[in-house]
Amino acid sequence: MRLLVLGGTAFLGREVARAGLAAGHDVTCVARGESGAPADGARLVTADRSAPGLGGVEDERWDAVIDVARDPGQVARAVEALRGRVGHWGFVSTGNVYADHSVPGADESTPLLAPLESGGDEPDEYGGKKVACERSVLDGIGAERVLVARAGLLGGPGDTSGRTGWWPWRLAHPAVPGEVLVPDALGEPAQVLDARDLAAWLVRCGEAGTTGVVDAVGPTTTLGGVLAAAREASGSGARAVAADPAWLSEQGVGPWMGPRSLPLWLPFPEYAGFAARTGEAARALGLTTRPLVDTLLDVLRYEEERPADEPRRTGLEDDDERALLTAWHAR
Ligand SMILES: NC(=O)c1ccc[n+]([C@@H]2O[C@H](COP(=O)([O-])OP(=O)(O)OC[C@H]3O[C@@H](n4cnc5c(N)ncnc54)[C@H](OP(=O)(O)O)[C@@H]3O)[C@@H](O)[C@H]2O)c1
Structure with a gap:
């Protein structure tokens, strides 16, 4: 073709x-x-x-x-x-x-x-x-x-937004040995679709002439599910230190993405369904997804190969996370 x-x-x-x-x-x-x-x-x-x-x-x-x-x-x-x-x-x-x-x-x-x-x-x-x-x-x-x-949210190697790379990378490289700062919101929904799975499906749809208007999303999990997969991908033994979302906001730590953020966290009622769409119609049209841990393993490799001097677009700087963990423990 x-x-x-x-x-x-x-x-x-x-x-x-x-x-x-x-x-x-x-x-x-x-x-x-x-x-x-x-x-x-x-x-x-x-x-x-x-x-x-x-x-x-x-x-x-x-x-x-x-x-x-x-x-x-x-x-x-x-x-x-x-x-x-x-x-x-x-x-x-x-x-x-x-x-x-x-x-x-x-x-x-x-x-x-x-x-x-x-x-x-x-x-x-x-x-x-x-x-x-x-x-x-x-x-x-x-x-x-x-x-x-x-x-929906795309992930995997090449994700320059840093969103899907953050958790496996941070778990593999904790700013404080043995501890990683997370929002105490681990039950919130999360969906990650590997860009390679979306790409392969788009090509198959082109081959087969598949038509429709559908949500192409990864399987619904939770932020805790993403962290568990990230822990498995990174082999990290670091423990998650879950900080109160309101306290994090007071410290100026933002959700979802960008500098000084904890990625994939969406603490707003108006976004409660943003990462929890059914995606049933796309699956019925043949969209298949690899296990999340495989995506996170590959995006971790991608993060580790990035030039060290290239600024990270998402997450927390090491010094900042150290200070935040100290402040959280001391409060
Ligand atoms: N990342 C996510 O989580 C996410 C979630 C939902 C939907 N999406 C959608 O997924 C798609 C992502 O696409 P992508 O990853 O390939 O990245 P992208 O940054 O959206 O890609 C833009 C592409 O268009 C080209 N382009 C931009 N301006 C151009 C211009 N003036 N003339 C010609 N080409 C131009 C760029 O190449 P050059 O700069 O080389 O021209 C690049 O190849 C987008 O449709 C986005 O809306 C993404």
Whole structure:
């Protein structure tokens, strides 16, 4: 199959290209080439999608297209340029398209945000833009040839956000010997989908012409479940020191991701269902997932191979965690 990846030089897109190559397909990626190199064996066509034109790939025929873009203009232009030349279109969307994240076990019937043609990276703006992207693809290509995969948290090697790498890495490298600071919220839901599993499934959907609009999420576990898998992956004997979430917030430690955060922690009632979507429809369409411990083992290797001077985008600095543990024990 001739597979066109719109993207392909960053985390998920690179895995999509790799999965296409592993399945024996002819893979072309379109990107500026700023985020990194594409997978070995893929052809890179450089183009800036903020302007019209796709570097000439719009003059070729494609059995399947997989697009990871976040910008509605980029998606609309690609649809316009390629419609009539493609068989199947896979669009990678996000669970942020939903207007409500409070209900665990929710499915694709959850109401969507209003579509946004432009905006920033804040969750609602990002989600609104993805709603507009989904509409462009569904209207322009036709639902009978489109798979929209609304991804939940993606993990594995190449996760530059640092979210899925944090817990195995921190357990393997505690700032205080034998202790790791965690939020006392270990029963909260968590879902991690290995980007390699999503990529392989997207390619299989392109091959089979699978269509639908579905949530692509990892199996539902808890933050405690992620920590247990991270402990197994890291072989760490460090004990979790569970600090009161309110106390952590008072210290300025944030949830989910970013500097001074404890990743994957979502202490807000309005996000109670964010990491607990059913994902049943995607599983029925063939999405399979590897054990979480395998993902965390591989992302730990990736974290350990990262340049030491590259700033970590998520978690706590060693000095900061040491001071926080001291303060928690002393309170
Ligand atoms: N990570 C998660 O947990 C998560 C969760 C839910 C959904 N998602 C979705 O999963 C997808 C992740 O994709 P990804 O990991 O491959 O990363 P990404 O950072 O979204 O990738 C963007 C890709 O598009 C290319 N690109 C960006 N601007 C461009 C432009 N102006 N012209 C041409 N190409 C451009 C980038 O390459 P160049 O910079 O080289 O041009 C890169 O290959 C996204 O759709 C995201 O919304 C992610």
